[in-house]
Amino acid sequence: MKFLIALKDKIILILSGGMDSFTLLHHAINQNYQVECLTFDYGQRHIKEIECAISACNDNNLSNLQIKIANVESIFAESALTSNHIEMPHGSYQEESMQATIVPNRNMLFISHAIAYAISKNIKRVWYGAHAGDHFIYPDCRPEFLSAMNSVAQKCHTFPINIEAPFLNFSKAEILKLGLELGLDYSKTWTCYEGKDLACGKCGSCNERLEAFTLNNFIDPLQYSEKN
């Protein structure tokens, strides 16, 4: 006997390959959304995350459109995430030094591409993985940014596009809790900002990830060069 599953809307999902968007992808699939993924190469040191994004799409029989942002050496000149001459700060997201990890206007750039693609495919919804842990340091992950982004996305074309961040008020630990309930394998994600073979365990991003695993009493399956 076969059961018919009622498929929900088509959505464009911005998939980095980090644990937040990886969880968001599986949450969307679990909720029966029809997902198309966009992954951005913006000159990030941690290019490994793109391999994880592609792999996550392959594992779910989804296509993945990779978009390469041009001129990153000019438009993202002052970010430690894209510029090797800027030292990657260690520690927690609450520290002033983490400002160096801001990639200017990254989310508006990603969402702008996603909206164009959505319009071309006649899709009305775009999802991205902003969450509460990002609010302190990254302006373009905050509720007020999302709200303003939605306002402009209602007016940029002949029909409105909705920008949604279902994890906007989730902590990283809560996202991980949801993913673990879904049985996800987080060895298939990449979080570290450094572009090395093993995750550093010391950058803001590694710190936040490791804390989320600790709070869930779960051992991170990823190998680290060292942990704080």
Place this chain on the structure above:
Amino acid sequence: MKFLIALKDKIILILSGGMDSFTLLHHAINQNYQVECLTFDYGQRHIKEIECAISACNDNNLSNLQIKIANVESIFAESALTSNHIEMPHGSYQEESMQATIVPNRNMLFISHAIAYAISKNIKRVWYGAHAGDHFIYPDCRPEFLSAMNSVAQKCHTFPINIEAPFLNFSKAEILKLGLELGLDYSKTWTCYEGKDLACGKCGSCNERLEAFTLNNFIDPLQYSEKN
């Protein structure tokens, strides 16, 4: 005897090489703004406009950063401006058929890049050449789009960016009037949407340009293959 000229703010100006942004550039220079130009290659058929943009910068001893939008065949799949398989509509901007000339979310994409670049250069203002003649057909040239874009540009980074369209309420004829008063040579601009050697004189863009010259009782110095 030398006079000191008080230079105004630095601005990032989105320069297409068409007559509106060409006039805007010279208006900005005439007003003593310090201008940095961005020009976008988005797979437009009328790639000639980029040559005009570069030439306008050279003539004014300004640098020009060219940015190539990636994956245009996917994200702009349904626009006649980028897809040769879609017929370029002839006639006026008031006609329904002109919808085919919409490049989805083009201005948000351009402005997103410009904001990132502005942040990296610590510049607070971005100008683009939207004008009243665009309002009917292009949602991303309308006052409500600019207003919403400004709202998100106030929140996307640690300091606000202002998005300005000084010609927002100018007709094409009024822009041309200003440019003619500045003594500009409009043979150095490109307006036609078709990617041919000579301007077609029949597409919506040519029509609007020719009408602006007629209203100013001035002969367009550009050569056309034919005129309506």
